[in-house]
Amino acid sequence: MPVLTCGGMRYQQGWDDLDPSKIDPKGQENLEACIHRALELGINHIETARGYGPSEMQLGWVLPKIERDKLMVQTKIGVKESGKELLEVFETSMNYLQLDHVDFLSIHGINTQQDLETCLKKGGCVEAIRQLQKEGRVRHMGFSTHASPEVVSPVCETGEFDYVNLHWYFIYDQLHWPMVRAASKQDMGVFIISPNDKGGMLYHPAEKMKALCAPLTPMQWNDLFCLSRPEVHTLSIGASKPSDFDEHVEAVCKHANDPVVGQIERRIHESLQADLGADWVAHWFEGIPPHTDTPGNINVREILRLWTFAKGLGLTEFAKMRYNLLGNAGEWFAGQKATEIDSRDWSCLAGSRFADRIPALLQEAHELFHEEKEAKRLSES
Known part of the structure; x- marks a missing residue:
């Protein structure tokens, strides 16, 4: 896995499925430029979801033109009442993506205990994905979540999942670290969702954060804070244009293992302690x-x-x-x-x-x- 992932929920055209004729050619050109820029940088994990409007369809116009073994593709399907329903949605996703398999398939949004029970029941989502794995159409099964450790840690502890997409970064460190640890104990891959947006809208950083994180930008420091933990494997970069990757790539290429990352963390803690x-x-x-x-x-x-x-x-x-x-x-x-x-x-x-x-x-x-x-x-x- 690359340490940065090309997230697919900001470069697509809207949030509803669209007729192909409604796709703006310039928007499609931008999406394809994002994919090619990601691959140039070594970011070969492309992530999307059935719930991201026309994202799968638009990706399906570019991904089949790229050597398949150079890509790792992930899509996500929401919790369904039956495995049969999940399989039907999976066929829709694959028809849009125009691929014969995906490397990663997530159950999108296991956010409650009821969601987990629905997925694990006989004839449910997990059983259906196991069948897709046997057929070679899915390599690894995971889940995404916006929930707290009370829900997420038990899901990890089932041992059913290979990886998890979750929220953890500096401003969620104290609350959400237990579920990262639970995933690590199961040898699961840990994929961090939206570290730039939900991590504090760091693409429009507060002046105080800018000052505390210098000489890095707040986004760069947050990236490196997350990746300094061996339990964390990749961060989603939701690019809306090709240049959106640059700041993050500079961070991981030039400042990984840089002592300044720890120095900034101490500076932030000292500032918080002084104020609060x-x-x-x-x-x-x-x-x-x-x-x-x-x-x-x-x-x-x-x-x-x-x-x-x-x-x-x-x-x-x-x-x-x-x-x-x-x-x-x-x-x-x-x-x-x-x-x-x-x-x-x-x-x-x-x-x-x-x-x-x-x-x-x-x-x-x-x-x-x-x-x-x-x-x-x-x-x-």
């Missing part, structure tokens, strides 16, 4: 239950995370974007906003050393981040 207190920085996430166990399903963990990095690193615009997804993104970003705080019973926070402070912090976060306009996930916008 060493005790908060080290322990804010401990003893906080998942949203399923809080009053009103308020996603206390996520809100405190957003508050921490908005206050500590200036990631306020990122925090607003993510906060306003709560309540609007289903299990892809689960839980609710911090409303009606004063009327809630917060005994669920008894395990936190900050239990007395948290209700006020949730109220502050709501006042800082809430916007009346309804937010949507990228795939719904």
Whole structure:
């Protein structure tokens, strides 16, 4: 695997399947230029999904023209009620991609315990993909997820999957590292989703982050922070134009194993401690239950995370974007906003050393981040 992956959800034309005649030739030319640029750089893992609008179809107009053994192709199919349904969708994907096999097939979005049970049942998705593997049409089976360790770690522990696509990077380090560790214990490949966007909108970095990460850019430093952990194998680069790879390639080619990466990490921690207190920085996430166990399903963990990095690193615009997804993104970003705080019973926070402070912090976060306009996930916008 290359340490950078060509993610396929930003260069396609929209989020709905389209008639081929509706594809803009200039947009297709740009997509193909992204693929060829990726391959020139050694990024030969091309990732897409059935849910990425015409991405598979548009890739199917370029990938078959490239030597197959020079490509590693991954697509993803959402959780289906039956293996039969998954196989039908798989045929659609393969017809669009115009390939005889994919190297990686992910079950897209195992975000709840119910999703896992649906996939594992007799005649379910896992059984269907096993059949595709026997036929040589799928090499490796994995899953993608936006969930927390309570869900993801048990999925890894089933031993059914070869790899996982998940969210982990500096601003998710404390919360999500347990599921990276769970995957590593099963010798699974770990593919990091959206390190630049969900990692803090680092393509439009806050001024404080820019200063703390110098001489690297925030995106470069976050790349190298992730890849410095041997448990992490590849980062998804969702390029929308060929030059989008350049900053990341420069980081991994020129600064891998550079002492500056650790120096920046220490600088960021020292800044956070100076602004928020060493005790908060080290322990804010401990003893906080998942949203399923809080009053009103308020996603206390996520809100405190957003508050921490908005206050500590200036990631306020990122925090607003993510906060306003709560309540609007289903299990892809689960839980609710911090409303009606004063009327809630917060005994669920008894395990936190900050239990007395948290209700006020949730109220502050709501006042800082809430916007009346309804937010949507990228795939719904």
